[in-house]
């Protein structure tokens with residue numbers, strides 16, 4: 666879940682407007698920019714919150730990314746930032762929260778298209794029947810992956826990242842509680858995967874939803890990045906602890922609207 670509160674639609678639409686601009690600008694004058702996109706659900710139960718893409722729409726986006734960007738694993742993107750190298754034209758695909766449809770629907774599409782992706786999971790949602798407040802708000806219940814499925818994604822070569830234990834707002838929660846959410850989610854994942862986990866995306870993702878003291882905890886916990894999700898793109902001078910991600914919502918009527926922009930620019 667990316668955006669909280671009653672102003673959800675307005676906030677997300679504003680972010681998307683900014684995103685459209687970023688995408689256009691990317692090719693026009695800022696070829697040094699790299700984009701990280703974030704999805705939530707991919708299924709056939711459309712919702713009013715803009716967080717569910719149909720499988721067809723998701724595949725359209727993926728084909729679009731494939732056509733216009735160099736789609737790389739997020740770790741590759743972060744490594745370039747760590748080394749101060751250009752991320753121009755790079756794009757990383759990410760998912761937040763850990764919905765079951767990520768495993769059942771999105772991953773097979775990504776595999777078929779040979780595209781890498783990172784799944785940020787809220788570790789205490791995995792294998793649970795928790796219905797988060799934002800799904801309660803729209804009267805929907807979407808299941809979570811179980812640990813076997815998260816491990817299967819990892820075994821298939823997808824990256825697994827941490828998204829806290831219980832999806833707390835790190836702009837509000839501090840100290841020991843924040844440490845438990847941040848470091849704890851890494852411990853949960855490493856315990857379940859038997860592998861190192863180095864990528865972190867903070868819940869809700871807006872600018873004010875992580876305190877600087879909590880960003881420090883993310884670094885101290887050994888994560889190599891701290892991803893937001895309020896839109897925008899990244900350059901080689903972007904700190905890995907301030908990575909910008911662009912939410913891709915169903916309010917984009919078609920990625921090919923963007924594609925035509927890109928195509929026109931390339932002529």
Ligand SMILES: [Zn+2]
Nearest residue numbers: 666761868869
């Ligand atoms: Zn989330």
